[in-house]
Amino acid sequence: MATRWPASFVVGASVFGAVVVAALLGPHIAPFPYDGIDIMARFLPPDATHWLGTDEFGRDVFSRLLYGGRLSLLMGIGATSVSLVVGVPLGLAAGYYGGKVDETIMRTIDLVISVPPILMGILILSMTPPNPWKTAIAVGIIYVPIMVRLTRGVTLELASEEFVLAARARGERAWYILGAEILPNAWPPIIVESALRVTFAIMLGAALSFLGLGVHPPASDWGLMIAESRPFIDSAPWVALAPGFVLCVTVIAVNLMGDGLREMLDPRLKRGRG
Numbered sequence: 001m002a003t004r005w006p007a008s009f010v011v012g013a014s015v016f017g018a019v020v021v022a023a024l025l026g027p028h029i030a031p032f033p034y035d036g037i038d039i040m041a042r043f044l045p046p047d048a049t050h051w052l053g054t055d056e057f058g059r060d061v062f063s064r065l066l067y068g069g070r071l072s073l074l075m076g077i078g079a080t081s082v083s084l085v086v087g088v089p090l091g092l093a094a095g096y097y098g099g100k101v102d103e104t105i106m107r108t109i110d111l112v113i114s115v116p117p118i119l120m121g122i123l124i125l126s127m128t129p130p131n132p133w134k135t136a137i138a139v140g141i142i143y144v145p146i147m148v149r150l151t152r153g154v155t156l157e158l159a160s161e162e163f164v165l166a167a168r169a170r171g172e173r174a175w176y177i178l179g180a181e182i183l184p185n186a187w188p189p190i191i192v193e194s195a196l197r198v199t200f201a202i203m204l205g206a207a208l209s210f211l212g213l214g215v216h217p218p219a220s221d222w223g224l225m226i227a228e229s230r231p232f233i234d235s236a237p238w239v240a241l242a243p244g245f246v247l248c249v250t251v252i253a254v255n256l257m258g259d260g261l262r263e264m265l266d267p268r269l270k271r272g273r274g
Contacts, residue, residue: 009260015253023069032060034067035218043236053238061242068220075136075205076198082140083147083197091151092178096159113145117204125213135214139201150193154186188262195258199251222247
C-alpha cells in the first residue's frame with residue numbers, strides 16, 4: 001500500500017519548498033540589485049516597478065527579500081543541524097548510561113543553559129570575526145542544551161520498553177541498542193522540536209546580526225530587514241511587513257512539516273490512525 005502523506009506535511013513542504021526555491025533563485029530573478037541605492041526612490045510604496053516598495057535607501061524590498069532568504073534559511077537550517085549533531089548523541093549517552101556520564105553531561109548543560117542566549121552568542125562570536133557560518137554555529141551551540149534535555153528524556157522513557165530490555169537480554173552492545181532500538185523511536189519528538197528550533201534560530205540570528213555579530217549591512221536577511229525598518233514602521237510599514245510576512249509563512253510551513261513527520265513516524269499515532 002502506498003504511503004499516505006499527512007495533509008499538514010504536504011502543505012508545509014509545498015510552501016517551504018517554494019520559499020527555498022525562491023531563495024536559491026533570488027540572484028537570478030530579483031528585478032534589482034539587493035544593494036542598489038537610489039536616494040530619489042526612497043520610501044516608494046508598492047507599485048508596478050517596485051512590487052513591495054523601497055526602503056530608506058531606495059533599495060527594492062522585493063529584491064532584498066529574495067536575497068535575504070538564503071542567509072535566513074542558512075541560519076535556521078545550519079544552526080538546527082549543529083544542535084542535532086552535537087545534542088542528540090549527548091542526550092542518548094546521558095539517558096542510557098546514567099550515573100557519572102549523565103551527571104557530567106547534564107551539569108555541563110545546566111551551566112550552558114544558565115547563560116541568556118543573546119549573551120552566549122556574544123561570548124562565542126566575540127572570539128573571532130563574525131560571518132554567517134560562524135553565527136549559525138554559535139546559534140546551534142546555544143540550542144544544544146535543549147536538544148540534549150529532550151533526547152535524554154525520550155531515552156529514559158524508551159530504555160524501560162520491552163524491545164530495549166529484550167535487546168539487552170540478547171547481549172547486544174550499547175551502540176547497537178542506541179542506534180537501532182532507541183534512536184529510531186526517539187526521532188518523532190526530536191523532529192518536532194527541530195522544526196521549532198529552525199524558526200527560533202532565524203530570529204536569534206537576526207538579533208545577533210542587529211548587534212553587529214552576524215550579517216552586516218548592506219547584506220540582507222529577513223530579521224535584519226525587520227530590525228532596520230523599525231524607525232520607519234509608521235511612515236513606511238511595507239518595509240517591515242514584507243519580511244515579517246514571509247518569516248511568519250516560513251515558520252508556519254516548517255511547523256506543519258514537523259507535525260506531519262511526527263504523524264508519519266510516531267508508531268503510536270500510526271496505530272491510532274489504523
